[in-house]
Amino acid sequence: MILYYAPTACSIAPHIALEEIGVPFEARRIDLGKGEQTSPEFLAVNPHGRVPALVVDGETVTELPALLAYIAALKPEAKLTPPPGTLAYARCFEWLGFLSSSLHVAYAQFRRPGRFVAEGSPAWDEVSDAGRLNTIAAFREVERRLGARPDGAWAAGDAYSIADINLFPFHGWAWRLDLDMASECPRWTALVERMKRRPAVQRAMAREAAD
Ligand SMILES: N[C@@H](CCC(=O)N[C@@H](CS)C(=O)NCC(=O)O)C(=O)O
Incomplete structure (x- = not known):
C-alpha cells in the first residue's frame, strides 16, 4: 500500500x-x-x-x-471501530460524517474560497471570512459533542477509535482561526494530548x- x-x-x-x-x-x-x-x-x-x-x-x-x-x-x-451494531459504532461514523461534511467543508471555505467562488470575485473575502466563522462554529460543535461524553472517554465511546484519529488533524489547524483551543476546546485538546502519547x-x- x-x-x-x-x-x-x-x-x-x-x-x-x-x-x-x-x-x-x-x-x-x-x-x-x-x-x-x-x-x-x-x-x-x-x-x-x-x-x-x-x-x-x-x-x-x-x-x-x-x-x-x-x-x-x-x-x-x-479494534479501531467500536463493535458493529452498538451505539458507539453509530457515534463513530457520526463523527466521520460530521467532520467530513461540515467541519472540513467550512475550513475549505475559509482557506480555499476558490472552491466556492470564481477567482477574482468581489465576494472572495466575504466567503472566506464566513468560512472562518463557520469553522469556529464547527470547532465549538466538536467541543459540545465531546462534552456530552463522560470524562476520560474517547469520542465514540470508552475505546479509542477512528473517530479520535479523524479529530486529530483538524485540532492542529486552530491557530489559523485565532482560536485559543486550551480555553475554547479543552476536551478536544485533552483528547489530542492523550493521542500524542500513543507510539x-x-x-x-x-x-x-x-x-
Ligand atoms: N473530502 C476529502 C478532502 C481532502 C482534502 O481537501 N485534502 C486537502 C488537504 S487537508 C488537500 O489535498 N488540499 C489540496 C488542494 O485543495 O489543492 C477527504 O475527506 O479526503
Missing part, C-alpha cells in the same frame, strides 16, 4: 491509522505549497488532486471516512516531520 500525504494536512489521520494497525506501507509526501497535488504524476494517482490517497493493489482510494473505515477493517483485532501517533508525526 502507498499512502500519499502532505505534512499538516488531514492525511495524517490515515497515516496514524496505518501505524496503529501495524501493516507495511509506503508513505509518499506531496508538497501542497509547491502545488504537487496538481502535478501530472499525482493527478495520475488521484485525478481529484487531493490528499490523502491510498493506493491498494494498483487502485486509488480517497476520502477520509472511506480510508479510515477501510484501514480499521484490515485489522479488526486492533503509533508519534511514529506518524515523526515521519511527517522528518521527510
